[in-house]
Amino acid sequence: MKAITGQTAPIWEALRGVLDPELGESVVDLDMIKDVRVDNGNASISVALTIAACPLRDQIEGDVVRKVASLPEIESVDVAIVAMTQAERTALMERVRRRARDNAGATRVHPITRVIAISSGKGGVGKSSVSVNLALALAGLGHKVGLLDADIWGFSIPRMVGARDTSLAANSDGLIQPANAMGISVVSTGLIVEDEETALMWRGLMLSKALEQFLRDVGWAPDLGYLIIDMPPGTGDVQMALARLLPQAEMIVVTTPQKAAQKVASRVADMARRSFMPVVGVIENMSGFTARDGERYNLFGSGGGNELAGNLGVPLIGEIPLDPEVVIGGDDGAPVVRARPESPAALVFAAIAKTLTDLVPPPSDDSCTSRIAILEEQLAKMD
Ligand SMILES: Nc1ncnc2c1ncn2[C@@H]1O[C@H](COP(=O)(O)OP(=O)(O)OP(=O)(O)O)[C@@H](O)[C@H]1O
Ligand SMILES: [Mg+2]
Structure with a gap:
């Protein structure tokens, strides 16, 4: 260098x-x-x-x-x-x-594949929900999409895409094949079964090593348009490893509308800058709840996403409302984008996917x- x-x-x-x-x-x-x-x-x-x-x-x-x-x-x-x-x-x-x-x-991720890491500074803001629904919405636009669960020990993707009973298998080249769930290619430690032959490869792995293996030993399709990565909470090893392994990776920061969450999220963005991972934009999640009578309640405050985007000089890509369908869909393996495409949250996810393809055009x-x-x-x- x-x-x-x-x-x-x-x-x-x-x-x-x-x-x-x-x-x-x-x-x-x-x-x-x-x-x-x-x-x-x-x-x-x-x-x-x-x-x-x-x-x-x-x-x-x-x-x-x-x-x-x-x-x-x-x-x-x-x-x-x-x-x-x-x-x-x-x-x-x-x-x-x-x-x-x-x-x-x-790595086996093809250099043309657009890599988008879904991050936040703190847990529970909806990274995994955003990752799953955004991946499905992108697939709905006709793109070939991969979804990598980089939350190695706290994985939640298999449940959310209804693939809990699926396990990853190695193909004849010795590469691990992603699972096909709802038309997207999914990889998660939650899909690795202990008594499988493949499990040998994973035993005793460190966090950043596990990510490395996901990128190196998985047979990602060469024509994958987008690889969405559900990041673990925090700003640790996995983030740095990703920046090192996939220099083309870019980041979306998820935040809630309240100011405290915004502070944490700006820490992530800071780190993105230091590792030269560009921030594509901010997604505000749990933005507000609209009751049956049409009245809107800002349960978690308001303006956090907009303010963070402004501070970072990046676009606010979307504001996803609080929507019970998101929770139900996540628990039942029926993501809202597929199960309830007309629900308020699903419509916003579809719009976000469209905006993302404008900001980061497909290969x-x-x-x-x-x-x-x-x-x-x-x-x-x-x-
Ligand atoms: N827009 C929303 N409306 C209602 N509930 C939501 C919304 N987004 C996420 N949730 C719920 O909030 C909880 C946390 O979401 P999720 O697991 O996606 O967050 P996370 O940031 O990935 O968490 P972790 O840091 O633990 O990985 C889940 O129960 C999920 O169903
Ligand atoms: Mg998560």
């Missing part, structure tokens, strides 16, 4: 979270960042692609803008795309080949075929 100091250092750090969708490495490590300048809160970044006409250009450019714009000191981002020189392309290919040989520490189906062809040609020449 390059040691970069000075005013542009945070920008370089943030850019480590931008992966080349096809090569799966950070644009910094691939030497694709040619110039970074910052002037009065405006960042100018020059990005070199193997060929300037790469159809994935928009995706890379968008990711660069989002990651850098998530820095508190940056107000605007300009990106200039240039084409690599022949020498640069050769160097890039050498690096890609070296890495393919070493195959060091790669594009395009591939830089011509680009790959060039790379392969180079490869052949080097042999």
Whole structure:
């Protein structure tokens, strides 16, 4: 890793979270960042692609803008795309080949998959409920979705998606297959049965190691559009491990409307910043309760989500009302988005999913075929 100091250092750090969708490495490590300048809160970044006409250009450019714009000191981002020189392309290919040989520490989450960690600073604010319903709402929009329960010992996802009797099995490659629950791919320690062959792999694992194994030994589909991660409460090991293992991960902070919850949540967001995990936005949960007579009661206060979003300079993605259907759905394995699509909470979840796909667009189906062809040609020449 390059040691970069000075005013542009945070920008370089943030850019480590931008992966080349096809090569799966950070644009910094691939030497694709040619110039970074910052002037009065405006960042100018020059990005070199193997060929300037790469159809994935928009995706890379968008990711660069989002990651850098998530820095508190940056107000605007300009990106200039240039084409690599022949020498640069050769160097890039050498690096890609070296890495393919070493195959060091790669996770099985495909670099194009959008990774969204659902976090909060304190327990019980509804992370798991949000994770499940958001995952299902995204699937409802036609995306291929994975749901990873990173609450290793306090897992609640299997019950919520009605998969308590399911257990994970290894496929012929020795990879663990996610369970299919309601059309999404689900992985949770709650789906690992002690007498299963697979259990051997998990025994005695530390928390962060367990997450690592979930990412490395699970056969996540290569065309997964979104991977939603239900984070454990708090700001500990698992969060840091995630940032290290999946540099493309972004975070949604869940908070309740009251100010105390907001303080805790801002601690999480602080940590996200320090680990260069951009915060996509804030979801306020348990926002208010509307009684049968139409009267609204703000049982847990009001304004916390909006205030947190404002402080972080990120959008408030949605406000989910207190809705008994959420509790019933969670307990019965019938999430409200599926069981009661017309309920107030389900409608908000659907809107949140739509907003999320605007903020973090799904991976594009395009591939830089011509680009790959060039790379392969180079490869052949080097042999
Ligand atoms: N919008 C809502 N309306 C009503 N009840 C809700 C709502 N959101 C969550 N709940 C309920 O609140 C409780 C806590 O929710 P959940 O388990 O999703 O929180 P969590 O943040 O994942 O908790 P933990 O920190 O323990 O993992 C559950 O009983 C859930 O059904
Ligand atoms: Mg939970």
